[in-house]
Amino acid sequence: MNGDGELSAADLNAIHAAIVLDDNEPKFDINSDGHVSAVDGVTYVEQILSLPVGDSNFDSIFSSADFVTIFQSNKYQKDVDATWSDGDWNFDGRFDTSDLVLAFQRGTYRE
Incomplete structure (x- = not known):
């Protein structure tokens, strides 16, 4: 690409x-x-890529480690551009609640 x-x-x-x-x-x-x-x-x-939605650190697992990655970006619910690694999992350019909803709807979260 x-x-x-x-x-x-x-x-x-x-x-x-x-x-x-x-x-x-x-x-x-x-x-x-x-x-x-x-x-x-x-x-x-x-x-x-064979990754679950929510895997922001690219380790092939959607887990709490991804939450550390996305919240360290400090872009949650802010009017700033965000990428996949920042938590924009629904590709709308922002990291917000809708990204978290999408990831959990996929059912791939591991504790």
């Missing part, structure tokens, strides 16, 4: 930016529905 030839967090950041900026470049249309959206971001995370 970012042109380095490897699947990585950098690719997720590129997809995240494309979704937030409403960039409909075909390479970001992961599910091939003709539109780049949050569905593409979640599909990339779950099916390409």
